[in-house]
Amino acid sequence: MISVLGRGLVMAALLFATFGSVMGFVAGARYSKRAWQLTWGSALGFGFSILGANALMLYALLTHDFEVAYVAQVGSTTVPWYITVISLWSSLEGSILFWGGTLGVYVLAMVITLRKPEYREYAPWTLHVMLAIAVFFALLVSSIANPFAWVDPASLAVEWRMRGVPSTGPGPNPLLQNHWLMAVHPPTLYLGYVGMAAPYSLICASLLAGRLDSGWMGPVRRWMLVPWAFLSVGIVLGGWWSYAVLGWGGAWAWDPVENASFMPWLAGTAFLHSAMVFQRRGLLRDWTLSLGMATFLLTMLGTFMTRSGVFNSVHSFTQSDIGPTFLAFIGATFCYSVVLLATRSHLLDREDKNLGALTMVLGRDGKLSTQGVIRGMLGRDFAILVQNALFTVFTFTVLLGTTYPLLLEALQDRRISVGEPYFDDWAVPLGIAIVFMMGVGPALPWGRSSPEKAVWKIIPPAVFGSIATVGIYTAMGWPENFAPILAIWVCGYALWANLSEFFGPVRARMGAHSENPVQATLKVIVRGRRRFGGHLAHYGVILAVFALTLSRTYRAEQDFNIPLEGSVQFESYDIRFAGTELEKLDHRDSVVAQFAVTRDGVDLGTYTPRMNYFRGSRMSDPIWTPDVRSTPFSDLYFSLIEIPQDGKTVQVKFIERPFMLWAWVSAPLIFLGALIAAWPARRRRDPVPVAHVAPIAEGEPA
C-alpha cells in the first residue's frame, strides 16, 4: 500500500517538475502569464509531493513496514525511534529521496522569494532551471534509486535467514547509530549542498533573461549565503563527528569525501566576496557568475563522490551503479553552464537602470576585470581580487589532489594515493595567506587609498598579532616550525583588523551623532548588517584556524598497555585502569573500559571508551568509540586499541589536544554571521544606487 502511494507521489513530483520546467521556459521566453501561473503551480506541486514522499517514507520507517524495500534494507524494530528517523539518510536510496525533499524545500522558498513584482522577468527562468534539476532527482528516485519498491515478505524472510539477519530487521549502518552528531551532520550538509541549486538557478535565470539589474544580485547573494551557512556548519560538524567517533583524535584527514564538501565551500566563499566587488563597483561580473555556477557543480561532484562509492573511503558505504548517471548529469550541467556563459553574458552589458553612472564601467568585453577600474593595489577591490585568486587556487589544488588518483588509474592503470601530506603542503601556506587577506580587505577602503594611510591601517593589527604570538608561544613553548608561528600571527592580525573596522564606525558615530556607545554599536550593527555579518564569519574562521593550529602543534599522544588496577602517567594526568563492564541495550552490546583520571590530586572522573557491537548490523566488527572530555583549555581523549579476552589488561591510546573545543565554536559564529548578512534590509522607497558612496575615498588625486 505504502509502496504504491510512495511511487505515486514520486511520479507526481516527476510530472510536476517536468511540466513546470517546460512551462517555465515558455513563460520566460514569451512572457506568457498563463504559462507563468502553471510554472508557479507546478513548483508548488513538486515541492509538496516530494516532501509528501519523504513524510511517507518516515511513516513507513516508524511503522516498520518491511514490505517497502528501503525499510527492509535499513529498518529494525529494536533500534530507538530517533535512530529510525535518521535512517532516512543512512543508505543510498533514502538519501537521494532526502536530497529531493531538501530541493523541494528550496523550490518552495524560491516560489515565495520570487513573487515580488520586480523579479517578474527572472522568476520563470529560475523555476525553469531549478525544476530541471528536480527532474533529474525525481528520475533517480523513481528508477535506479527507488526506495519505495515492493518486497515480498516471504522471500524477504528467506533472504534474511540466509544472510543471518535477525527477524527484527538489519538496522541502519552502525556508524550512523553510534553518535548523535549523525542526526545533525548529514541534514545540515544536505541543506548546504542542495541549496546551491538556488543561486545556480538564479544566475542561470539572469543569463537566460539576458539582463542583470543590481536589484537581482540581492536574491542571488542571499540565496548563496543561506546554503553556504549550512555547508559551513555541516563541514565543522563532520569534523567533530570524525573526532568524536573514529578514535584517531583528528577532525580532518583530507579524505576525498571531506574534500568534496570543502571544494564548494571554497568556491562559494570566493563568490560571496567577488559578488561584493560586483555589487559595489560593477566589476568582475562574469567571474562572479562563473564562481556561483562552479559552486553548484562542485556540490554535484561532491554528491557523486559521496554516493557513488567511487572512492573507497569511510563514507562510501553505498556502492551502486548510480555513478555513471550522476557523472553524465554533472557533464551535461557543466556544458550547459559554459555555453550559457559564453553565449549570453554579453547581453548583460545593456544599461542597468539602478546602477546609473556605473553602467559605463560594466564589463563590456566580458574580461576578468574591466580596464581602468581597479585603480590601485591599496583598495578593497584589489584585496578581494587577491583573496579570489587564493581561494580559486585552493579549490583547484583540492580538486586536483582528489581526482588525480582516479584519473591516473583510469588512464594508466596505476594506483597511487594523494593524502594528508600533499594537501597540508598547500593548505598551510594558502590558509595563512587567506587569513592574512582577511585582515587586509576590510581595513582598506573601496577604490584606492594612499600608501601612508594603508600603512597606518596595517601597523596596529600587526603589532597586536606580534604581541599575541609572543604571548601564546612564550606560555606554551616555541614550536620548531615556522608555520604555526605565522598562523597565530595572522590570526591576531586579522582579529584586530576586523575588530577595529567594527569599532571605528562606532566611534565615528558617537562623535558625529552624539550617541552613547551602546546606541552607536547597535546602530552600526543594524545599519551595516552585511558588514557586521561578514565580521562575525571572519571571527569564526579565525577561531577555527587558531584552535586547529594550537591543537595540532601541541598534540600529545601515547599508547599504553595497562594491567587491571594499574596506573600510568600521561602528560599531567594520572590514569588508573579500573576494569571493564558489559552494557546491554536492545540494539547493541558494549564493552566499556573504565579509567579513573586525576590531575594534581583533583578527581577528573571516570573516562569510558568502549567497543560497541550493533545487532543485526552488516558490519560484524565492533566500533571502537573513544571518550573525549573538553575544557576551554584542552581536550583529553581516550581511544581503545585492544581489550584482550581475559580483561586483565587493556591497550589504549591517550591524546591531549589544547584548545580543540574552539574549533567547534567557530560553526555558530559563521552561521550567525552569514544569516545576519543575508537578512533582507528594510525596503527603501528610493533605493540609493550602490555606486553612491564608494568613490569618495578616491576623491583625492593620487
Place this chain on the structure above:
Amino acid sequence: MIALLLGATLAIAAPQLPSAASCPVEQQLIPAVCPGPPPPAEKVDELTRVLGRKLRCPVCQGSNITDSPSTTARAMFERTRQLIAGGYDEEQIVEYFVDKYGEFILLDPQSSGFNLFLFVGPGLAFGLGLALALKSMIGWRKEPGAAPVVQPPPEITEGLDDYERQLLAELSRK
C-alpha cells in the same frame, strides 16, 4: 658478543652475496639493507607516528597507519617502530613498504614523472591568475577616475579625514 662476531665473520666470509651491505646480517631488519645509527630511544615513538602518517593503511584505504585501528595498520606500525629503533631512516623504510605494497601506500605521492603535474598544477593556476591580474593592471594609469564623486555637506565633514568621511557617508544612509 659471540653472535656479533659470528655475524661479522659471516659478512666477511660471504662476499659473494648479492648485497652490497657491509653490516652484520642480524642488524639487517630489511634484508640486504644496512641501518644507520639508531635514534635515541625516547624519540622512537614520535618518529614512528610522524612517518606512519605518511603511509596509507592498505586495507582500510582511508587512513594512515598511525591513526587506523585496523590489525594490518597496527602490524605495519609496529614494523615501522622496529625499523626506526633499528636505525633505518625514512627513505629506507618507505622504500621497504613500497616494495611490499606498491606506490599506492604513499600518502605523499612521488614527485616525479607524470605526478609532477600534481605539484606544478596549482602553481600554474596561480601564475595564470597573476598574469590575468597584471594584464588588467596595465590599463590602470590610462583612465582617469570614471566614477563621479559625491561629497557630503562640508559642515559635517569638517575635521574628518577621508576614511572617516567615507564611513560617515556609509553609515548615515537612510
